[in-house]
Amino acid sequence: MSNNKNEFDWIKNIKWVKMKERDIDIALESFYTKGYGEKYFKKIGINFSIGNQLVFSDGRIFFDQKDIDDATHLLLEKKDKLPKYALKITDHCIKQLKKCEQFLKKHKKTNFSKISDGNFRKICSEFIEVIYNLIPQAFFVSEILEKVASEKIIASLKNHTSDPVSLYTKLVIPTQPSRLGREYVERLALALKLQQKNSIDSGIKKYLNKFGWVALYSPIDDLYTKEKILTEIKKLSEKSNLADELKQAKRKEIELKKIAAQAWQTVKLSTHDHLLIKVMQKNAWVRTYRRELISEIFFQMRPMYIKCAQKLNLKFSDLRQVACWEIIEQFNNPEKNFDNMIEDRKSGYVFLQQKDVVQIISGKSISKIFDPEKNSTINAELKGLPVYHGQAVGPVKIIHKKEDLAGFKKGEVLVAPTVGTWMMPAVEKCIAIITDAGGVLSHTAIVAREFKKPCIVATKHATKILKNGQIVTIDTQLNLIKLK
Numbered sequence: 001m002s003n004n005k006n007e008f009d010w011i012k013n014i015k016w017v018k019m020k021e022r023d024i025d026i027a028l029e030s031f032y033t034k035g036y037g038e039k040y041f042k043k044i045g046i047n048f049s050i051g052n053q054l055v056f057s058d059g060r061i062f063f064d065q066k067d068i069d070d071a072t073h074l075l076l077e078k079k080d081k082l083p084k085y086a087l088k089i090t091d092h093c094i095k096q097l098k099k100c101e102q103f104l105k106k107h108k109k110t111n112f113s114k115i116s117d118g119n120f121r122k123i124c125s126e127f128i129e130v131i132y133n134l135i136p137q138a139f140f141v142s143e144i145l146e147k148v149a150s151e152k153i154i155a156s157l158k159n160h161t162s163d164p165v166s167l168y169t170k171l172v173i174p175t176q177p178s179r180l181g182r183e184y185v186e187r188l189a190l191a192l193k194l195q196q197k198n199s200i201d202s203g204i205k206k207y208l209n210k211f212g213w214v215a216l217y218s219p220i221d222d223l224y225t226k227e228k229i230l231t232e233i234k235k236l237s238e239k240s241n242l243a244d245e246l247k248q249a250k251r252k253e254i255e256l257k258k259i260a261a262q263a264w265q266t267v268k269l270s271t272h273d274h275l276l277i278k279v280m281q282k283n284a285w286v287r288t289y290r291r292e293l294i295s296e297i298f299f300q301m302r303p304m305y306i307k308c309a310q311k312l313n314l315k316f317s318d319l320r321q322v323a324c325w326e327i328i329e330q331f332n333n334p335e336k337n338f339d340n341m342i343e344d345r346k347s348g349y350v351f352l353q354q355k356d357v358v359q360i361i362s363g364k365s366i367s368k369i370f371d372p373e374k375n376s377t378i379n380a381e382l383k384g385l386p387v388y389h390g391q392a393v394g395p396v397k398i399i400h401k402k403e404d405l406a407g408f409k410k411g412e413v414l415v416a417p418t419v420g421t422w423m424m425p426a427v428e429k430c431i432a433i434i435t436d437a438g439g440v441l442s443h444t445a446i447v448a449r450e451f452k453k454p455c456i457v458a459t460k461h462a463t464k465i466l467k468n469g470q471i472v473t474i475d476t477q478l479n480l481i482k483l484k
Contacts, residue, residue, distance in 0.1 A: 008368045010354070014052055015065040016372040019143065020437040021417040021463070022059050023401045026345060026360065028218040029055055030323035031128070033351050033358045035135025044092035044136055048074060054372070055351035059400070059417070062372055063139075071144040082152070083275035086145060090282050093141060096133040097286070100293055103130045108300040112307045120307065121331050127301060128324045134290055142287050146439045149280050153273065160267045169387055169440050170263035171277050173449065174285035177253045179292050180424060181450045183211045187229075188246040191236035204229060213292070213299035217420050220305070220320040221298075221402070232425060252450060284441040291443055295421050314338060321345040323360060382459050382466075385438070386476035387445035390454030392432035396470045398463055399426055413472055414453075415462050419444040427451055432474045434462045434481060456481060 038049035048071060052064035078085045107123060115123075150168065157164035190203050204226055215224045239245065260281075269277070308327050309316045319327075321342045330336050344362040350369050352359045361369060397412040399405060405426055408414075414430035416423065418437045427433070427447055431454075438444040438457030448455030454476050462481070466472065471484035 008352075008370065011054065011352075011370040014054075016054060016062040017065050017068060018373065019061050019063050021061065022420070023217065024055065024057070024059050024061075025218050025220065025320040026323050026349065026351075027220045027320050029351055030325065030358075030360075031131045032135055032138065033353050034325060035132040036139060036353070037132075037356055040132050041136045041140065043096060043133055044140070045088050046074070046136065046140055048140065049356075050139065050353065051355055053351065053353035054369075055353075056371070057345075057349045060373065068144070071140060072148060075145060075148045080272060082149070083272055083279055086149060086276065086279045086283075089141065089145070090279055090286060093137045093286055093290070096137075097290060097293060100130050100134060100297060103127065104293075104297050104300055107304075110303070112303045117331075120304075120311075121328070124304065124308065124331070125328055127297075127304065128328070131294065131297070131324075134294060137287065137290055141283055142439075142442070145283070146280070146441050149276055150440055153277055153280070156269075156273050157267070165386065165440070166389060167263060167267070168277075169445065169449070170259050171267075172281040172284045172441060173256050173260040173263075174281060174288070174446065175257070175260075176285050176289075177256070178285075178288045178446055178450060179211075180214065180288075180421060180447065181249075181252060183214055184424070184428065184451075185246070185249045186211065187233060188236060188242065188249055191233045191239070192242050192246055194233055195237040195242055200230075200233065204233070213296040214421050214424060216295045216298045217422050218320065219298040219301070220317065221422070223299070223302070252452075256449065280441060284446060287441060288443050288446050292421060312338065314342070318342050321349075382434075382462060382481040383479055384434070384456040384459035384462075384481075385440065386456050386479055387438070387440055387442070388448040388453060388455040389476045390432070390452075390474075391476070392454050392474045393471065394431045396466045396468055396472055397426070397430075398466065398468055399423060400463070413474065415466050417463055418442070418457075419447055427453065433457075434459060434466070434472075434474065436460055436462055 033053060033055070036050035036053065041048045050063065051067050054062040075082060103126065110123065112120060154164045154168055157167050161167045186207055190200050190207060193203065194200050208224060208226065208229065212224050215221060236242065305319060306316060309319050312327070312330055322338060330338070341362070345360070347362070348366055349360055349362040350366055352361055352369070392413065394411050394413045396415050397408050399408070399414060399416040402422060405423070408426045408429055410429040411431050412429065413432045413434060414423070414426050415434045418435050419427065419433065428451065433444065433448050433453050433455040435444050435457045436459055442457060444457050445455065454474050456474065456476055456479065459481070473482040473484065474480065
């Protein structure tokens with residue numbers, strides 16, 4: 001790389017927009033930066049690609065405002081054809097999900113210790129491509145399409161109700177439940193069995209085989225152990241109303257469908273609006289299932305990653321600092337040594353994407369990277385988008401990383417950049433949820449509805465403004481987050 005002091009000056013000329021903040025590592029984020037290439041957008045029927053992206057190791061993710069504007073314009077110019085175009089994109093996304101399912105079915109029982117190096121490299125490459133194919137949905141569908149469609153639908157629903165956002169959240173309740181909801185039912189069932197003094201050894205084994213993926217956001221995350229899940233089940237078994245809670249959890253799927261059905265009965269929509277809402281209802285399930293499926297494929301392909309670490313002569317945990325494409329490059333160039341690179345990255349790194357070129361900057365070069373938030377100020381007002389109504393008062397607990405879950409107590413308000421699958425222990429205990437990012441169809445919104453937690457998303461700065469232990473009052477009807 002050039003030592004020219006101006007090699008990164010172009011970054012200052014971009015109008016950067018902070019899209020989200022999340023717990024990241026290179027193993028995971030490398031899929032996103034490469035997966036935003038034009039080739040993968042075309043696979044879901046979109047002639048588009050991400051031009052510029054900036055991702056810091058502390059979890060802050062920035063996109064170029066021009067890319068956001070171009071993607072938004074692409075949808076707005078469809079006008080009356082937007083519902084059919086959105087449906088086409090959604091169906092393409094589902095097609096990619098099915099390809100991922102097929103890959104998983106084919107390889108999840110592969111004995112990687114017995115296959116040839118050639119076959120191993122082939123499976124690794126196929127695995128990476130399968131994940132790349134799921135990435136464009138995260139930007140174009142979850143961010144851009146949701147914003148454009150939601151604004152149009154909410155504006156139209158004002159003709160039917162004084163609270164169009166609340167009505168919209170009911171209309172787009174997915175027809176299929178999230179797998180996380182079913183995971184909680186099975187966990188409660190095990191706790192009840194334990195409470196009744198029955199053995200749960202075989203039940204825990206089945207649970208871990210079926211839902212072990214819940215713990216994984218990155219492919220290198222720690223797995224659930226029998227001891228850890230047993231500890232959580234023992235805590236659940238201490239509840240006096242456990243049998244009733246299990247019954248309610250089992251009824252939740254039916255109740256949500258009733259809420260959606262009743263909402264549909266209250267409105268008479270044009271063919272255009274009806275189709276667009278139905279498409280977004282479908283997307284509400286697609287985006288959640290997509291994230292669940294990525295976690296599951298990381299879980300099922302764990303033996304592949306273990307062999308990758310062995311072939312690269314690395315500790316398994318050090319794969320966290322290695323991009324997915326670097327694994328393939330090393331297979332083709334065994335003399336390459338990752339040791340110094342990994343140590344540099346442990347101190348911090350920046351993903352820098354410019355068109356089709358992705359760099360991972362670490363070491364002293366990081367100081368040359370312009371930080372869009374370096375001198376920015378934060379608006380202290382906290383408002384967002386209510387996605388499940390209710391009121392709550394309680395102490396704040398901010399969750400950025402898995403380590404933050406350890407001290408989460410029942411009755412606290414969960415505050416996070418967004419809610420990931422691995423946050424479910426906190427979701428179960430919290431009395432309300434507040435996030436920086438999200439929308440009506442976001443994973444956070446779906447989880448809040450399924451677990452009946454008052455929830456306000458898209459506050460932008462809740463994790464920066466609120467402090468651990470601070471007492472807050474949440475009233476979603478008023479879109480109010482009040483500090484005591």
